[in-house]
Structures are given as structure tokens and as C-alpha cells.
Amino acid sequence: MSTADRIVYLNGQYLPRPQATLDLEDRAALFADGVYDVTAYIHGRPLAMDRHLARFRRSLAGIELPPTLADGLDLVSDELVRRNFGPTGDATVYWQVSRGAGPREHFPSAEMAPTVMALAYPAKPWDLQARGSVPTIKAILAEDQRWSRCDLKTLMLLPNILALAKARRAGCSEAVLHRDGMVTECCRTSLLIVRGSELWTHPADRWILGGITREILLEQAPSVGLTPVQRPFSLQELASADEVLITGTGSRVQAVTHVDDRPIGNGQAGPATGKLYTALMNYARRTTRDDRQ
Ligand SMILES: Cc1ncc(COP(=O)(O)O)c(C=O)c1O
Structure with a gap:
């Protein structure tokens, strides 16, 4: 299916992609004045939908938009996945709400109606039975130049994009961000490290996005013999970790x-990461099981 054939959602309507247009003065385009979230659909069923809706409501409230704008986006997403990829599609669904459109003026006007849109994208099929090897990546280090509300999933991604561009130039696919010598997360993923039998990750405060996959892994960690620990850690602790995962x-x-061409452990995916990968697949299988099948 080409992009032109795709059905998208815009302000209450399902439209063919070419017919869905944003106002040139939408505040998403002018000021990145909006928030977004991304959910996964596995064989037609949403993964952790309630958590994504809750986070999206927090992001909306965090930029002073009504959290109720998230209401119904679960049903919109179901419909988009069904219409674009059929009843058993593997997809991701992107939600975006901006403050609306109006003449370019920093002060938001009370009359503006928020723009609500949702787009469904095809995803690599989830192999929920997978017990095989975990995908691997290489990363660079980059200074975390984001603002101090990284917990809100806002449209303002320029620091993330610039760090990712730097990663790509170095032949890597992620950048590990650090602030004052402490590791926060990556540009579009959470970062966790394994040290002995502990799984460390930065606390879910204002310096990172509270990743939902991260949250699921912290919950599942004890089932694979790891103790979850939310604590800030340094670049040295990253470099000497047994395993690093995103x-x-x-x-x-x-x-x-x-990381920056230096191997983590023996430079291969480690056993704890493999177990966490399997734990995520098991969680997805348990929680997205379709009772109708
Ligand atoms: C900065 C950042 N951290 C972490 C994540 C991972 O979050 P989640 O697991 O909810 O997709 C994302 C995802 O977009 C992100 O942009």
C-alpha cells in the first residue's frame, strides 16, 4: 500500500492521506506547539494502550491542553489499523495534538481549536514466539541538549534529531545522551544497563521520557532474575556495564x-538482554491475546 492509498484521521474524519491537509499556520508547524505519542499494534491488537493513553493525557495536561483530547484515540487507532492493514495488522499508530491554527503570534488564542490527528504505519511483524537473537545496534555519546521537561512527549525534537544525525554520520543508529556526566536516555529510546544481577535505568523524572517499554521491562525484570533499580548513573558506569540495551x-x-566504538562487555548481545527480549515478547503475547480467535 502506498502512502497515497493510506487512510488517516484528522479532526474527527477518516480521510485518504492526500485529502488530509494541515493549515499552514497550524502551531505544530509554526512552534512545535503540541504533543504526540506512538502505540504498537500486534496482529491487530494494541499493546499497553491504557498506558499510552495515560501518558498522552499527561503530555496534554503538561502543555495546558485538555487531557480529554485523548479520549477515543484508542478506538480511532483500532479503526485506522483495521482500515489500512486489516484485522491482524502489525502497525504503529502515531497521535498528534497541536494547539490549533491561527495567525503567527506566540500568545495562544483561547478561540483556537486543537488539531487532532492520527496516522498508522506498517511495522515489522512481531514474532512473539521468538527465542532467537536480539537485534544489536551501535551508539555514540552525545550531550543531552533537551529542555527540562523531557517527561512530556512534545513535538519539539530538534535536539534529538541533531544527535541522531551525528550518530548516523558515525555509522550508528542511536545516541546515548548525557547531562553533567550522567546518562539520561537515547534520542528515541530508553536506555537500561545490566550490572551483575541488577537492571539500572534513570529514574522517570523530568530528565527522561517515561518509556512504556522501559516500564514493562522493569516490571518483568524479576521474572528473569534481575532486580530493577531506578537510579542515575555515570558515563563510567555505562562504559563498565555488563550489558547495555535500548x-x-x-x-x-x-x-x-x-558506544563510541568501544565494546560493551564482549561486544555482543548479552544473556540478560536476550531474556528481557523474550520477557517482552511473552508480555505482548499474554496481553494482546485476541479472545475472539
Ligand atoms: C526520548 C525517548 N525516550 C524513550 C522512548 C521510548 O518510549 P516508549 O517505550 O514508550 O516507546 C521514546 C519513544 O519515542 C523517546 O522518544
């Missing part, structure tokens, strides 16, 4: 084998 709705679980 997580995200689209990326799922991936092992980081090298």
Missing part, C-alpha cells in the same frame, strides 16, 4: 554492543 515501542528491545 527499548521503545518501535525498537522493542535491542542490545547496544558498542
